[in-house]
Amino acid sequence: MSDVQTIEIMQGILARHAKQEGPLLPILHSVQAEYGFIPVDVVQIIADHLNITRAEVHGVISFYHDFRDAPAGKHIIKICRAEACQSVGANALSDRALEKLGVEWGGTTANSSVTIEAVYCLGLCACGPAAMVDGKVVGRVDGAKLDKLLAEAGA
Amino acid sequence: MKIYIPLDSAAKAVGADDVADAILLEANTRGLDIEVIRNGTRGMIWLEPLVEIETESGRVGYGIVDVADVPALLDGKLESLGVVEDLDWMKGQTRLTFQRCGITDPLSLTDYEAHGGLTGLRNAIAMTPAGIVEEVTNSGLRGRGGAGFPTGIKWNTVLGAQADQKYIVCNADEGDSGTFADRMIMEGDPFTLIEGMIIAGLAVEATQGYVYLRSEYPDAIDIMEKAVVLARAAGILGADVLGSGRAFDMEIRVGAGAYVCGEETSLLNSLEGKRGVVRAKPPLPALEGFLGKPTVVNNVISLATVPVVMEKGAAHYADFGLGRSKGTMPIQIAGNVKFGGLYETAFGLPLGDLIDKIAGGTLSGRPVKAVQVGGPLGAYMPRSKFDTPFAYEEFDGQGGLIGHAGVVVFDDSTDMLGMARFAMEFCAVESCGKCTPCRIGAVRGVETIDRIGKGDTDAIELLEDLCETMKDGSLCALGGFTPFPVMSALQNFPDDFATKKEAAE
Ligand SMILES: Cc1cc2nc3c(=O)[nH]c(=O)nc-3n(C[C@H](O)[C@H](O)[C@H](O)COP(=O)(O)O)c2cc1C
Ligand code: SF4
Ligand code: FES
Numbered sequence: 001m002s003d004v005q006t007i008e009i010m011q012g013i014l015a016r017h018a019k020q021e022g023p024l025l026p027i028l029h030s031v032q033a034e035y036g037f038i039p040v041d042v043v044q045i046i047a048d049h050l051n052i053t054r055a056e057v058h059g060v061i062s063f064y065h066d067f068r069d070a071p072a073g074k075h076i077i078k079i080c081r082a083e084a085c086q087s088v089g090a091n092a093l094s095d096r097a098l099e100k101l102g103v104e105w106g107g108t109t110a111n112s113s114v115t116i117e118a119v120y121c122l123g124l125c126a127c128g129p130a131a132m133v134d135g136k137v138v139g140r141v142d143g144a145k146l147d148k149l150l151a152e153a154g155a
Numbered sequence: 156m157k158i159y160i161p162l163d164s165a166a167k168a169v170g171a172d173d174v175a176d177a178i179l180l181e182a183n184t185r186g187l188d189i190e191v192i193r194n195g196t197r198g199m200i201w202l203e204p205l206v207e208i209e210t211e212s213g214r215v216g217y218g219i220v221d222v223a224d225v226p227a228l229l230d231g232k233l234e235s236l237g238v239v240e241d242l243d244w245m246k247g248q249t250r251l252t253f254q255r256c257g258i259t260d261p262l263s264l265t266d267y268e269a270h271g272g273l274t275g276l277r278n279a280i281a282m283t284p285a286g287i288v289e290e291v292t293n294s295g296l297r298g299r300g301g302a303g304f305p306t307g308i309k310w311n312t313v314l315g316a317q318a319d320q321k322y323i324v325c326n327a328d329e330g331d332s333g334t335f336a337d338r339m340i341m342e343g344d345p346f347t348l349i350e351g352m353i354i355a356g357l358a359v360e361a362t363q364g365y366v367y368l369r370s371e372y373p374d375a376i377d378i379m380e381k382a383v384v385l386a387r388a389a390g391i392l393g394a395d396v397l398g399s400g401r402a403f404d405m406e407i408r409v410g411a412g413a414y415v416c417g418e419e420t421s422l423l424n425s426l427e428g429k430r431g432v433v434r435a436k437p438p439l440p441a442l443e444g445f446l447g448k449p450t451v452v453n454n455v456i457s458l459a460t461v462p463v464v465m466e467k468g469a470a471h472y473a474d475f476g477l478g479r480s481k482g483t484m485p486i487q488i489a490g491n492v493k494f495g496g497l498y499e500t501a502f503g504l505p506l507g508d509l510i511d512k513i514a515g516g517t518l519s520g521r522p523v524k525a526v527q528v529g530g531p532l533g534a535y536m537p538r539s540k541f542d543t544p545f546a547y548e549e550f551d552g553q554g555g556l557i558g559h560a561g562v563v564v565f566d567d568s569t570d571m572l573g574m575a576r577f578a579m580e581f582c583a584v585e586s587c588g589k590c591t592p593c594r595i596g597a598v599r600g601v602e603t604i605d606r607i608g609k610g611d612t613d614a615i616e617l618l619e620d621l622c623e624t625m626k627d628g629s630l631c632a633l634g635g636f637t638p639f640p641v642m643s644a645l646q647n648f649p650d651d652f653a654t655k656k657e658a659a660e
Contacts (some may be wrong), residue, residue, distance in 0.1 A: 020406070021446060024428025029370075029409055050428070063430040064411035066370055082332030082581075083527055083574070084563045087490035088518065120414060120531075120581065122371050123335035124168050125563065126200035126488065126495030135373045139168030 002041040009034060010045045024050060024060055028067055037068045073108040073115035075153040078132040079141075081118045084125035093129050093146055094118075100147070101155055113154035156189045157209040161257070163196035163342050164374040165335065170222070171204040177225040178206075187229065195343020197257030198497035199244055202236070213238040244494065247513070249475060251467075251483050252460045253499050256343035262381055264389055267346045273391070275465030279354045280399045287358035288314055291461060293469035295481030299336075300326055300417075300454030301529070301558045301632075303480075303547045306461075309451060312441040313359040316449035321361035323352050324426065324445055324452045327368040327375070328410055328417035331530025333489040333561030337455035339497055340485075341368070341375040344459075345382035346391075349405070351458035353396055354465055355451055356403040364405035365445070366455075367422050370412055379407050414531075414585040418631050419452040421587060432587045433631045454559070456485060477503030480546035488514045490563035507541030510564060521566040525648065527574075529558025531581050532636035534643035535571065554643065556636075571648040576604040578640040582633060593634025596625045600641065607652055615652065618645070 002010075013030045017023040027046060031038050038061055047054045061067045079094050101109050101116055108115040124130035127139035133149055141149075160166075160175045175191055182189045199205060202218030206228065209215075216239040217228060227233040239245060250256075259266040267273070279287050292307025313321060325348065329337040341348060352364045368376050383405060386392045394402045408426060410416050416425045420434035423445050444450025460482070464472045473481045480502035486509065489495050493515030510516070510523055517523055525535040534555040536543070543553045550557045565574070579600035586594045600621055606614035622638035629635040645652055 022427040025411055025425065026408065028411070056429075059430055060428065063432075064413050066410075066412035083531060083577070084333040084490040084561075086574075086577070087563060087565045087569065119371060119412075120585075121330060121332045121334075122164075123329065123338040123375075124165050125333045125335055125490065125561070126492075126497075127165050127169055127203065128489070130168065132371075137164045137168040137374070139165060 002045060006039070006041050007045065010042055014046075014049050024057070028061065032067060036071050040069070073112050075113060075134055076115050076117060077149065077153060078117045078119040078122075080120070080122050080124070080128065080130040082121040082125075084121070085128035085130055088128050089142075090129040093141060093143070096143060097146060097150065100150055109155050111154070114150065156187065157192060158189055159192050159194045159207040159209075159214065160204065161196040162193035162261070162374075162378075163203075163339060164372070165200050165339075166196050166203040166205070167374065169203050169219075173222050174204045174206065174220050174225065177222045178229070181225050181229055185229065192260050194259060195256045195261050196339060197239060197245065198253065198339065198499075199242075199494070200496040201494045205239075207239055213240055215239070216242070244496075244498070244513070248499050249483050249501050250499050251463045251472065251475075252347075252456060252485055253340065253344070253497065254463065255347065256340060259344065261343050261345055261378060262385060264346065264385060264391075267344075271466055272346055272462070273350060273397070275462035276350050276354055276391075276397065278465045279357050280397060280401075284314055284358050284360055287354060287465070290469045291358065291464060294464040294472040295469075295476070295479070296457065296460060296464060296472065297480070297547070298454055299456035299460070299484070299559065301556075303557075306453060306457050309441055309453070310355065310358050312439065313361070313449045313451050316442050318449050320363070320448050321359055322445045322448055322450040323355045323359070323361045323364040323405075323458075324423065324450055325352055325364065325366040325455055325458055326417060326419060326422060326452055327366050327372075327455045328422060329369060329372075329455070329559070330414040330417045331532075331559050331561050333527070333563035334487050334530060334559045335489070336485040336487050336497055336560070338372050338375050340455060340459050341372075342378050345379050346386065347462050348379075348455055348459045349382060349386050349392065351461035352405055353392065353403045354461050355453065355458060357396075357401060359449070359451055361449075361451065362402045362404070364403065365426060366405065366407045367410060367416070367426055368407055369410045376407060376409055383407060413587075414581075415587045415631075415633055418633065421631075422452065423450065430587075432589050433633075435630065456559075475501035477501070477544055477546045477549070479548060484545065484557070484560050486545065487559075487561045488564075489561060491517045491519055491566050492564045493518050502546040503544045505541065506536065506543045506545060506562075507538075509545065509562060510541065514562075514564060517564060517566045519566045519568070521568060523564055524567040524569050525565045525571065525574075525644075527563045527565070527640065528561070529556040530561055531578060532556075532632060532639055533558055533561075534639045535565075535574065535647060536643070537647040554639075556639070571644040571651040572604065572608055575641045575644040576601055576608075578637055578644075579604060582637040586633060587631075590628065590630045590634060592625045592628035593630075593637075596621055596634065597637065600625075600637075604641075612653075615645070
């Protein structure tokens with residue numbers, strides 16, 4: 001069962017998307033913007049609202065890389081692993097990041113400060129290697145710049 | 156004094172915001188009267204942040220500008236690159252789709268109109284739907300999203316379909332590595348995409364449009380959303396487009412990080428709020444697309460090119476190019492290159508000229524080993540294929556594809572077995588899961604390449620077999636084209652697959 005507060009928040013979100021055609025993705029983005037992840041509680045609420053099954057909503061959530069079912073760290077750092085960035089040293093950069101943080105892709109540091117994710121192209125391919133910190137783009141990332149980003153994020 | 160500092164995310168990624176702040180602060184301290192305009196990028200990404208100062212002789216450029224350079228810049232003591240329009244890189248281009256990008260303030264409609272914006276739409280309003288479709292057909296414009304399907308023919312199908320509602324869907328999922336033209340135009344000249352979508356709407360009698368924009372592009376999302384609001388407020392979008400009595404409105408939709416959602420039917424499923432699984436064709440989206448209604452699905456660049464076609468006429472556009480590849484292509488030069496960025500030119504330039512002359516060779520200074528054109532599903536071209544003209548049929552004839560025209564350069568330190576492995580791994584991660592050759596084949600592909608890497612040469616034949624199966628048995632190009640990078644790496648760089656064996660023995 002979801003609590004009163006959850007229901008209230010969800011009513012607001014669903015109302016905001018009431019006029020859209022095919023609103024499930026926008027709804028999920030709004031939920032994740034609100035909570036930082038998609039809480040299990042809201043799946044049934046969304047399913048009831050759109051008149052689809054709980055399984056269908058779950059199927060959509062699990063299909064897309066963006067949606068998470070648990071909170072992430074305080075900061076999300078994404079490193080581009082695609083070809084153009086590889087050609088200028090992204091692999092070494094990724095190795096360095098994972099080693100410094102002591103986690104695998106998708107993992108969160110023990111102090112919950114950083115979640116590190118792989119991303120396949122940020123459109124910064126002419127100024128790679130590229131990364132993104134909490135939605136902010138960073139280009140020409142070298143070892144020193146990476147260390148600084150990690151330190152600023154409290155890793 | 157007018158100072159231009161790009162707001163493009165590639166410029167921001169290398170410090171443009173900090174430079175803009177520093178200039179404003181310094182100007183304030185000195186009591187200077189300056190106006191800072193955040194323009195799009197000119198596409199010379201290697202020079203970003205590229206700051207321009209308006210002078211009597213034109214806009215003079217400075218790059219790469221660092222925050223520390225700001226006092227010297229305002230003192231007039233920083234060494235300039237000269238007038239930006241006169242730089243070889245700019246002069247060599249034929250800018251049609253990107254005519255305004257980097258020049259104007261992306262969110263100024265006044266600027267947009269002063270530089271030719273809305274002329275195409277006004278011309279279209281005076282025409283019949285069939286007339287617009289004919290003009291676009293005559294321009295020879297082919298889909299810039301990958302397959303190169305003639306845009307006019309697609310529109311004609313949608314125009315001919317009977318329905319109470321039709322849609323224009325813009326594919327802004329731009330997932331290919333090495334591509335950023337869609338992002339650049341959306342951030343640098345968003346109204347041209349909006350204008351193109353409205354013209355498409357008028358042409359096929361659709362009244363609603365969607366831009367499906369990848370979530371990896373937060374800056375583009377922000378600018379497009381603002382541009383839509385401005386266009387609506389100005390009566391360009393809405394119930395009465397520029398007083399024409401015809402309606403067209405649109406919405407920006409954000410994807411959720413799945414490469415396959417760039418495939419048009421998967422995109423439509425995603426837009427409808429479903430898993431982004433590929434649909435079998437037929438039915439074509441042109442007949443049964445979004446919510447089962449006739450839908451034009453076009454790439455950003457295809458749609459953003461429509462205004463200039465309608466502004467200058469089909470013949471003007473079709474005059475550029477080579478053979479059946481008409482007009483210009485915004486080529487995106489990326490990876491290990493000295494001069495990376497966007498270069499719009501008529502089709503037909505030899506690949507080698509692009510790499511050695513325009514891109515200036517590698518950034519590392521080492522020899523070029525391979526060039527991957529057309530994203531993760533594109534072939535790796537060796538130097539021996541550098542005389543291939545940049546055009547659809549010509550690339551096809553060399554076992555390659557131009558796709559979205561992303562060109563990624565690799566130097567001789569690149570391990571091509573590793574790149575082949577990556578292609579398979581990418582396919583495995585991004586497969587929509589609908590067909591076995593793609594879903595399972597890619598996973599087995601990674602294992603097989605690992606076997607080759609360990610010196611098992613028998614596995615090479617197995618890999619070839621597997622690629623055949625994926626090519627023949629996959630429903631869409633994700634599984635069907637992954638063999639391109641894999642097989643081209645194997646065929647053109649056999650040493651990288653064989654030396655492993657010797658090393659292991
Ligand atoms: C796996 C896959 C990914 C694709 N990704 C994109 C993309 O990101 N952007 C795009 O415009 N087309 C992409 N396409 C091509 C589209 O399916 C479709 O051909 C295109 O959007 C049609 O528009 P156009 O005719 O203007 O090129 C992709 C195709 C496949 C098979
Ligand atoms: S080839 Fe791959 S991505 Fe395409 S439909 Fe089949 S499983 Fe899905
Ligand atoms: S390949 Fe890394 S940003 Fe495009």
